[in-house]
Amino acid sequence: MLRDKKSWAVMAGVVLGVSTLTGVGTASADDYTCDKREFCLWENPYFNRGSQWDTYGFAQWNAREDGNYNNNKWRDKKVPAHDEVDVLDNEASSARNRTYCGVILWQHVGHGGARTTLYIDREKAFLEDENVGDNRASSHSFVC
Amino acid sequence: MKRHVLPVSALRGVALLSLFLSLAACTARTADDDGDGGARGNAAGGMPGTRPPLPLDPYSDQHDGLFHKTRLADDRLVRACMKQRGVPWNPPPVSRADADPPSRRYGVTEGADAQKSGYHPPVDPARERRNRYFLHELTARQKAALDGDKRHPGCRARATAAIHRGVPKKQTFLVFQLEAEALKKSARTPGVRAAKKAWSDCMRERGHHYPTPEAAALNKKWDLDSPRISGRERAVALADAACKQKTSLVRTWSRAEADVQRQLIRRYATELAAARQANETRRANVDRILTDDHGQP
Numbered sequence A: 001m002l003r004d005k006k007s008w009a010v011m012a013g014v015v016l017g018v019s020t021l022t023g024v025g026t027a028s029a030d031d032y033t034c035d036k037r038e039f040c041l042w043e044n045p046y047f048n049r050g051s052q053w054d055t056y057g058f059a060q061w062n063a064r065e066d067g068n069y070n071n072n073k074w075r076d077k078k079v080p081a082h083d084e085v086d087v088l089d090n091e092a093s094s095a096r097n098r099t100y101c102g103v104i105l106w107q108h109v110g111h112g113g114a115r116t117t118l119y120i121d122r123e124k125a126f127l128e129d130e131n132v133g134d135n136r137a138s139s140h141s142f143v144c
Numbered sequence B: 001m002k003r004h005v006l007p008v009s010a011l012r013g014v015a016l017l018s019l020f021l022s023l024a025a026c027t028a029r030t031a032d033d034d035g036d037g038g039a040r041g042n043a044a045g046g047m048p049g050t051r052p053p054l055p056l057d058p059y060s061d062q063h064d065g066l067f068h069k070t071r072l073a074d075d076r077l078v079r080a081c082m083k084q085r086g087v088p089w090n091p092p093p094v095s096r097a098d099a100d101p102p103s104r105r106y107g108v109t110e111g112a113d114a115q116k117s118g119y120h121p122p123v124d125p126a127r128e129r130r131n132r133y134f135l136h137e138l139t140a141r142q143k144a145a146l147d148g149d150k151r152h153p154g155c156r157a158r159a160t161a162a163i164h165r166g167v168p169k170k171q172t173f174l175v176f177q178l179e180a181e182a183l184k185k186s187a188r189t190p191g192v193r194a195a196k197k198a199w200s201d202c203m204r205e206r207g208h209h210y211p212t213p214e215a216a217a218l219n220k221k222w223d224l225d226s227p228r229i230s231g232r233e234r235a236v237a238l239a240d241a242a243c244k245q246k247t248s249l250v251r252t253w254s255r256a257e258a259d260v261q262r263q264l265i266r267r268y269a270t271e272l273a274a275a276r277q278a279n280e281t282r283r284a285n286v287d288r289i290l291t292d293d294h295g296q297p
Helices: B008-028 B063-084 B111-117 B125-136 B140-147 B155-163 B174-186 B190-205 B213-217 B231-247 B249-267 B269-291
Strands: A013-015 A039-042 A060-062 A094-097 A102-108 A112-118 A122-125 A139-143 B170-172
Touching: A094 A102, A094 A112, A102 B174, A112 A122, A112 B174, A139 B125, B063 B140, B063 B155, B063 B269, B111 B231, B140 B155, B155 B269, B170 B269, B174 B249, B174 B269, B190 B213, B190 B231, B190 B249, B213 B231, B231 B249, B249 B269
Parallel strands: A013 A060, A122 B170
Antiparallel strands: A039 A094, A094 A122, A102 A112, A102 A139
16 A cells, blocks of 8 residues: 555666676666566555655665565665665565566565565556555565 | 554454354365374475465465466477577476475474575575576577567567466466465464464473574574575574474464465455466466477467
8 A cells, every 4th residue: 555655666676697696786777667677676556656756766686586675675766775774574565577587475584474476577566455464575586 | 564454354254254164174184184284395305394275275376286387388488489589598497396386384394494494595406507597697699589679579578478368467466465464364363372382482492592483583693695504593493393393383373374364265255266267367378388289379
């Protein structure tokens, strides 16, 4: 659901072909769009569309799995990276996969709990239903 | 987690719950009546933490091999397309372990998994090899063939279109949300809380002080971003798995979760029917692709 707070768009950029495994990367353009070969998460449902905050914030990784979203923060292009405070864990509300691989989203860190597959070039949004919650993802892995 | 909204409306289903308890017992007990708490590995490859079946499983995109079949179909289509375009293409095969993927739904539940991986995500070497090929080793020519252009769809898009023909591009995370909600809500039931207390007591007897299995898994000393697994992490994970088995925590938890899932299935029957239909449409596409002689849809 859209919250009464700043929305953050997150582009978890998975830049294929880059061989570094050094965490937050810089290879994708910081254009706040989900480009080809990127895996993207947004904090609000439906990709922040219709939100006045739809261009804010992103985070990106080079091509690597992430076993713990607690170690990542949502990005906002108006806020310097070192000032970011909002942690990704349990905050993603919609996702798009434009990589060459499937992405598995996990409920818990360490690839545990419930899981779902985000197939290639597919997008999914969480239901805006307070009875089931929309903030569930805590880690992801790839299946190529 | 910013907030969790209590599923208040779930209370409306309580009156009906008793009608489904017998069904719940039938389903939830299918896999763990042998008394191992459902914490055994699968017969095919001994992958960690294969869990008991749950009522939402038929709605999942992993049900009845669909996840693995989809990957095989995708692999077949892309190979055929790349060959047709004369582009060298030799990725490692799809991992057979993905036919029955490991699940740590209730955390680390098997000693072998704990010893090998601690609380780190389990690593499947075959999957890692294939991931590396796609994520790090593709040539510019291969990427161009996969990507295509505006006038000539790439091999990637062609395969995806064939597999998902008739499936809405925009889907919801409904099944994932419901499964996550059921897991979380069932953890708060008296039975599971008592089992976790017993687990904590068991851990304490072994020198590890954690109130819950989640607290043990989330110990910040385990650096999940690093491949290094400490001896301490392994020791705690081993004790964790042993105590889960000793206290039948997984069995208790899965039964409680099954009860919650049944309530959710009733409440979201219409939406779940759509999710199931999407899976069946994809399954039909995939079966057709896998039986086609030429690897073309």
